[in-house]
Amino acid sequence: MTTSHISVNRGAAPLIDRLVERADALRIGVAHGSAGERLIDCGARIEGSLEAGRLLSEICLAGLGSVQIGASSGLARYPFGVEVRTSQPVLACLASQYAGWQLSHGEGSDAYFAMGSGPARALAGREAIFEDISYHDEGEAAALVLETGSPPPPALIRRIGAECGVEPGNLTVLYAPTQSLAGTVQIVARVVEVALHKAHEMGFELTDIVEGIGTAPLPAPHPDFITAMGRTNDAVIYGGRVLLHVRGSAAAAAELAANLPSSTCKDYGRPFAEIFRAYKGDFYQIDPTLFSPAEVCVVALETGAVFRGGGIDPTLIDASFG
Structure with missing residues (x-):
C-alpha cells in the first residue's frame, strides 16, 4: 500500500486528547493504572454518553473517518442512526477499527479475555491481516479499544506495551461494555468495517476499495449482555447500508455487490440473540459471513456502473429492537 506513511496511532492521539478534555461533560472516567497506563472508562463504572461513543468510534478509525449520529437510518420506527464515512477504508x-487482537490472561475465575481493536493493533502487528494489507505502524504511543466492562490486569498491560514496543505509560486503553451508551454506538459504527472484512474474505482486491460510507440504526442499550449484543449486531446485519467506491472491473464490482450482503449467509433470518442461543452461546459456530451489512451499493469508478445487493429488513429490526 502507498499509504504506509500514515500513522494510525498518531491519527488517533488528538481525538483521545479531545475525549479527555471533555471527560466530565461526556460522563467518562480517566485514571491511571498501576503500570502507568492511561485508562478511559467510557461506560463501565460510569454512565458514559452517545457522544463519548461517537468519539470512541472515530478513535477506533484512527482519525481516518468521521462518525455522526442523525436521522439517517432509513427505518421509520427507528429513524436515528450512526453514519460512518472514510476515504481510507482499508487503513481506518x-x-x-477491526477487533482482531485476542487478549487473554490467567485461568479459571480469574481469567481475563477481550478482543482488542484500535490503532495499537498496528504496532503489535500480530494478525495476518497486516501482512495482507502490507501495513505496520511505528510510534512511541499506542491506543487500544476494548469492548469490555473492565480494563486488562497489570501483567497483561505490560505484555501489550511490550508487543506494541511502547512503555506502559504511553499506552491508552479505552473501554466500554456492549450494554452501555458508548459501547452501543462504537459497535454499530463498524458497519463499514464488516463490509471491508467480508470483502477481504471474499478475495476482493482491498486496494481497489477507495471510499466507504455506511449507516445503521441506533438501538437502545440493554442491561442484559446477550440482548445488547443481539441488538447491536442486528443493527448492521438487518439494518446496515454501505456504499463502496471501487477501482477495477465492473464485473468484480458486480460480484462484490451480489455476495457482500448478510442475506447470502445460511444463518440469516433470525434475530442475532436467537441465533446465538441456538448455537448454545458458541460465537465461533455462527457462520462468519453473517457479519456484513444488509444492503450494499458498489460503484465501479472506471465505468460509472452501479451495482446493488441485499436490502434492509424492518421486520427483523422490530423483532430485535423491541
Whole structure:
C-alpha cells in the first residue's frame, strides 16, 4: 500500500486528547493504572454518553473517518442512526477499527479475555491481516479499544506495551461494555468495517476499495449482555447500508455487490440473540459471513456502473429492537 506513511496511532492521539478534555461533560472516567497506563472508562463504572461513543468510534478509525449520529437510518420506527464515512477504508477499518487482537490472561475465575481493536493493533502487528494489507505502524504511543466492562490486569498491560514496543505509560486503553451508551454506538459504527472484512474474505482486491460510507440504526442499550449484543449486531446485519467506491472491473464490482450482503449467509433470518442461543452461546459456530451489512451499493469508478445487493429488513429490526 502507498499509504504506509500514515500513522494510525498518531491519527488517533488528538481525538483521545479531545475525549479527555471533555471527560466530565461526556460522563467518562480517566485514571491511571498501576503500570502507568492511561485508562478511559467510557461506560463501565460510569454512565458514559452517545457522544463519548461517537468519539470512541472515530478513535477506533484512527482519525481516518468521521462518525455522526442523525436521522439517517432509513427505518421509520427507528429513524436515528450512526453514519460512518472514510476515504481510507482499508487503513481506518482493517488496520485500526477491526477487533482482531485476542487478549487473554490467567485461568479459571480469574481469567481475563477481550478482543482488542484500535490503532495499537498496528504496532503489535500480530494478525495476518497486516501482512495482507502490507501495513505496520511505528510510534512511541499506542491506543487500544476494548469492548469490555473492565480494563486488562497489570501483567497483561505490560505484555501489550511490550508487543506494541511502547512503555506502559504511553499506552491508552479505552473501554466500554456492549450494554452501555458508548459501547452501543462504537459497535454499530463498524458497519463499514464488516463490509471491508467480508470483502477481504471474499478475495476482493482491498486496494481497489477507495471510499466507504455506511449507516445503521441506533438501538437502545440493554442491561442484559446477550440482548445488547443481539441488538447491536442486528443493527448492521438487518439494518446496515454501505456504499463502496471501487477501482477495477465492473464485473468484480458486480460480484462484490451480489455476495457482500448478510442475506447470502445460511444463518440469516433470525434475530442475532436467537441465533446465538441456538448455537448454545458458541460465537465461533455462527457462520462468519453473517457479519456484513444488509444492503450494499458498489460503484465501479472506471465505468460509472452501479451495482446493488441485499436490502434492509424492518421486520427483523422490530423483532430485535423491541
